[in-house]
Amino acid sequence: MPNHQLFIILKPVLLLLALSLFTACKTGERNKSFQGICGTVIFKSGNHMPGPDRPQPKGQPVVRDVLIYELTKIDQTEATDDGFYSKIKTRLVKQVKSGKDGQFCVSLPPGNYSVFVREEKGLYANLSDGQNNIFPVTVEKNRRSTISFDISYQAVF
Incomplete structure (x- = not known):
């Protein structure tokens, strides 16, 4: 399988992974306690x-x-x-x-x-x-x- 076909298959997976990491970071920021x-x-x-x-x-x-x-x-x-x-x-x-x-x-x-x-x-x-x-x-x-x-x-x- 050529590299560009592998990228097409993995692109949605990589985007979903990046989005979940971004969301986890944002959620962590919101949950930081403020005094x-x-x-x-x-x-x-x-x-x-x-x-x-x-x-x-x-x-x-x-x-x-x-x-x-x-x-x-x-x-x-x-x-x-x-x-x-x-x-x-x-x-x-x-x-x-x-x-x-x-x-x-x-x-x-x-x-x-x-x-x-x-x-x-x-x-x-x-x-x-x-x-x-x-x-x-x-x-x-x-x-x-x-x-x-x-x-x-x-x-x-």
């Missing part, structure tokens, strides 16, 4: 009051500096109206910028953190827990913590 915080930053403004026959606005993804601090209590900052903070007394751990789609990811060691975004009026966060921790997020070993960070100081609910 940290991933999320989306959404800017909301205007009327978000529920009403009949009125769809809820979703907001717009935005590019923002996302700042990750050690877990921060309200009394460890100077808080102003509308969720703005200054003079944060805990340590800044990492800073990352969200993309045009509002998405960001930051790798972090296991621990408890507070998340803020930078706005013109200062650092912003609109959530706290029962212990007065500002926008608390827990990162567990080999786990991804997923958040949605809504910037809502110009919205009415």
